[in-house]
Amino acid sequence: MKIIADDTIPFLKGIAEPIADIVYIPAKGFTPEVVKDADALIVRSIDKCTSELLASSCVRLITTATIGFDHIDIHYCESHGITWKNAPGCNAPSVAQYVLASLLRIALRRGESLQGKTLGIIGVGHVGKEVEKLASLFGMTILRNDPPRAEAEGPEPFVSLEELLACADIITCHVPFTREGKYPTWHLADEKFFSQVRRGCWFINSCRGAVHDTKALLEAHQKGLVEEIILDCWENEPQINQELLKVVSIATPHIAGFSADGKATATRMCLEEIQRFFHVRFDRLKEVVPPAPANPLINLDAFEDHRIENAFLQTFDPLVVDRKLRKDPSTFEWLRNHYDHPREPLAYQVKQSTPAEKSLLQQIGFQVIG
């Protein structure tokens, strides 16, 4: 069996080698010539799996180490006998960690609390549900908008987009990128969308860049409709809009799902799909685990105030990569390929907590000791 894999996928090297001929190629190095004799591909979102790439190949399975699959021409695959598999939910907790850490950074800068603010979540799937869980623990009120789910499951826990926009202090998008179907998400956040928001709201896009319209977002900011913008996903990335970069509060290069935990889960899920499809077994699969953090112990007494918030930001601080991106926006892709993948709270032990703090820390996912 021949596998061609993107060489920037973490925790993959050495695992499939005992039973497969696996070739690693640089990100974006997938060409018809390179993939023509492959049985399976392991790709990322930057590796476009188009009909042109696949037409002269014998590829039978494409696995992507991502949740999103808008880089795969699924219609072509399905009509040409090519099975494709994404990694549902693999990095959902990582995106939630990103969203809450970013919100905490902005709230701390403004001298505000997230407690009591209303968070409108658009798209309540794997990621949206994780965001809801974490935001609720920080005392936020949640509004959910998800028309496909409302249609399938009943309207009860959901609100219309209009209601969400009118009532939310903070709006966060967690939809797949789609141009077709009943609920397309291309430019979901457009001029009309922003005309309905609460003046001074905060807006987050950590799903796919083209879910917002850059021009409309800039105008909404200029008019004071949107006060704080958190962007992980950008239209036309890696060539991002410089004017937008200047006004965004937190700017990151599409790394929300990049926790080491999420990356390891994605790699494992891809290999499991290959096992199932080709009826093989990778004995070294159990070795696909994220490394321990450099400093896994958090002492709450090290913080003068906002102890839980600061403990959370110790696991991941979006301002670190934000500064690097602003310094040189042309490094967008480089920063993604040379990223220091953070661990999620479950990899950390927290000490010196009060009984009330202990319960909250445990619900967030930390190990509490002492």
Ligand SMILES: NC(=O)c1ccc[n+]([C@@H]2O[C@H](COP(=O)([O-])OP(=O)(O)OC[C@H]3O[C@@H](n4cnc5c(N)ncnc54)[C@H](O)[C@@H]3O)[C@@H](O)[C@H]2O)c1
């Ligand atoms: N920035 C990152 O690193 C990162 C990481 C993970 C996922 N993502 C993106 O986030 C997206 C969502 O991930 P997920 O795991 O939650 O996917 P999911 O499929 O589990 O959930 C998506 C939800 O969006 C809903 N939805 C679809 N169209 C909608 C619309 N027009 N309006 C409102 N809701 C709509 C669906 O019904 C579904 O419940 C992915 O497709 C991916 O593009 C980005």
Ligand SMILES: O=C(O)[C@H](O)[C@H](O)COP(=O)(O)O
């Ligand atoms: O869809 C996803 O899972 C995310 O956007 C993911 O984090 C993208 O990761 P990449 O393709 O850059 O490895």
